[in-house]
Every structure is written in C-alpha cells, then in structure tokens.
Amino acid sequence: xxxxxxxxxxxxxxxxxxxxxxxxxxxxxxxNSAVRDPILAGKTGLIAAADAFRAFPLGKGNDSVPGYPMxxxxxxxxxxxxxxxxxxxxxxxxxxxxxxxxxxGMRYIFDPTRGQFDKVxxxxxxxxxxxxxxxxxxxxxxxxxxxxxxxxLRLAVDDTVARWLPLxxxxxxxxxxxxxxxxxxxxxxxxxxxxxxxxxxxxxGDYDANGAIVxxxxxWVALFSFIGALDDDWSAQGLNGGEVADGIPSVPARIYDIxxxxxxxxxNWQLGLFRGLDKxxxxxxxxxxxxxx
Numbered sequence: 001x002x003x004x005x006x007x008x009x010x011x012x013x014x015x016x017x018x019x020x021x022x023x024x025x026x027x028x029x030x031x032n033s034a035v036r037d038p039i040l041a042g043k044t045g046l047i048a049a050a051d052a053f054r055a056f057p058l059g060k061g062n063d064s065v066p067g068y069p070m071x072x073x074x075x076x077x078x079x080x081x082x083x084x085x086x087x088x089x090x091x092x093x094x095x096x097x098x099x100x101x102x103x104x105g106m107r108y109i110f111d112p113t114r115g116q117f118d119k120v121x122x123x124x125x126x127x128x129x130x131x132x133x134x135x136x137x138x139x140x141x142x143x144x145x146x147x148x149x150x151x152x153l154r155l156a157v158d159d160t161v162a163r164w165l166p167l168x169x170x171x172x173x174x175x176x177x178x179x180x181x182x183x184x185x186x187x188x189x190x191x192x193x194x195x196x197x198x199x200x201x202x203x204x205g206d207y208d209a210n211g212a213i214v215x216x217x218x219x220w221v222a223l224f225s226f227i228g229a230l231d232d233d234w235s236a237q238g239l240n241g242g243e244v245a246d247g248i249p250s251v252p253a254r255i256y257d258i259x260x261x262x263x264x265x266x267x268n269w270q271l272g273l274f275r276g277l278d279k280x281x282x283x284x285x286x287x288x289x290x291x292x293x
Contacts, residue, residue: 001025001070001156001200001222003229008204017205021154021182025072026125027105028156029083031164033098034058034068034219046248052227056220059159062196067218068158071198073179073187075153075165077123077146082175084108084120086168087276095171101161103275107135109291111279117172120144121279122291125153132274136282141290149184158219162198163189227251 002024008014014022037054039047059068075083083101088110090100109122124139143151166189168175178186179198187194202217230249234240239252274281283292 001028001072001217003225004200004202004204004217013205019207019211020204021072023154023182025105025156026153027103029101029103029161030056030158030219031098031161032100032102034158034160035102047227047251049224052223053220056218056223059219061159061199061216061218063216065216065218067220068160069216070156070158070200070219070222071162071195072154072156072200073162073198074182074184075155075177075180076148077142077144077151077153079147079177080106080123080142080153081120081144082117082168082177083165084110084123084276085117085175086171088119089116091276099164106275107132107139108276109279109282110276117174136277136286136288152180152182152184154182156200159195162195 005022005024008020009022013020035055036057039051039055042051056067060066061069063069084103086095087100087108089095090097092112094116105126105128107124107126108120109124110119111121112119114121121144123142123144124135125142126135126139142153162179165177165179168177179189180186181197187198189195196212199213200217201213202215202221203213206214208214228249230251232247232250233245234250234252235245237252240250241252243250279291282288286292
C-alpha cells in the first residue's frame, strides 16, 4: 500500500487531488480468521498464484470482485494499545483464536501479571526495519497514553477488521476504538457511505462519475504484491537457505523457527514470530530500562 502511495506522490497527485491522502501506512493488521490456508513449499518450492490466493480467499467488496477490500484509517497510540490488549486476551485463551490481529509494522510487549485489559506495556513502531529484533531495539516506542490527533497512526486493515474494532467497547467499556480520518473525524461504522470512504484506492486519482474509487485493493492482491516484491538473493543476511539467485523473488529462510531462543546476538531472531512478546521473555534478552524495571 505504501508503494501505491509513494508512486502517486511521485506523480504529484497529492498536489492536484484533495481527496488523496499521502500519509504513509504505519502498520497493517490481519485477522486470524481471514487466513484460510498456509503457503507450503510443495514439491517445486515455487509459490503459484493459487497457493497465495488460498491464504486470503474470502469476501467481496462493492465491486463484486472476490476478496475483502483493504481499508485505511487512523487511530491514536492509546487506541493501538487497546487493539493489542484484545490480542493478549486471545493469547491467554479468553477470546477465540480467530479474533487475533496479526500486526505488520508494529510489535508489542505485555506484562501477564497486570490486570485484564491493562497488560500491554509497550508498543513499538518498526519504521520499516526487517526483523522483530530490529523493531524491538530500533523501533519508536509509542506513548500509550497519547490521544492526540497530531500523533495518530494510519492503519491498513481489511473490511472485517475495520468493522470489528468499534465493537470492542462491548467487551470492555474502556476499550473504545473508533476509526478516524486524517483530521480526527470519527467514522460512523454503521453508515455504509462513511465506511466506503475508508476503502483504499488501488488506482489513486481514478474515480467514477459519483466520485467513488474505481478499483478496490483486495487483501489477496496485497499479498501477491508483497511476495512479488521480495528479494531474490538473501545471502547477505544469511537467509538464502542454500538457494542460488535465479531472478525469482524468494522467501527468506528461517522466517519461523520456533526452536530458536531469542538473543540480542542473533539479528535475524524470529523474523515473523513473537510480534507480541511477554515482558519476562523480553527482559531476559535486553536491559531496556524503559520497560524492564
């Protein structure tokens, strides 16, 4: 999505189209229940279109094209904490697994000894770094009490997540999460027209006669684009898994190693796992005085 935004900015769309939001996406969230199948190496080791599509095949948008449409909106750092509080409830078995929201671009730390809905003690904005370890060591630590419009974060989610978040208040009255547009105006998620305004435009600047976007960005299309943008050669990071460069994008080896013990000395530790880490495990591998006190 940031690639689309950057391309539109390069074409100066932000100077000519008042409806175009040039702010970058800070993070993305995808719900467990939307992930329907793993992407397996198979016999050839190649990822076919059908392999990737099976991971996110559900839903359709206003255009009747298969796939949940992607949306973007803004939340405050305090609301970001609330989102991850629900993740902790899932991890502790209090909420069904399908409601877990997998984050990209953010990592969080929680203290299991604290009270319910107040366990998240740190959220890191990764700032485009490559690994979980880099995010924890070099990411921006958010102020989880911040409710200001000026410091809101732009999120990318699919249609389902956008409609879920406001419902968290019915789990706990303290968990108020309201999707907003850039100026802080709260979107009424019961109003279809306002919800439609959150759709991410796959072709910025291209509108129909009613001013609506022409092409929705689907979750599966975003996944295809991500896979297609992967590097071919991971040897510099020691992650090529013995594969030679062949001009085809490659998935880095050892993205998920559940047997790997976290250490500061391993910069590639857990590239994908433990995006939410409990405080004892975090403090066992770092002396971060902001959290480990």
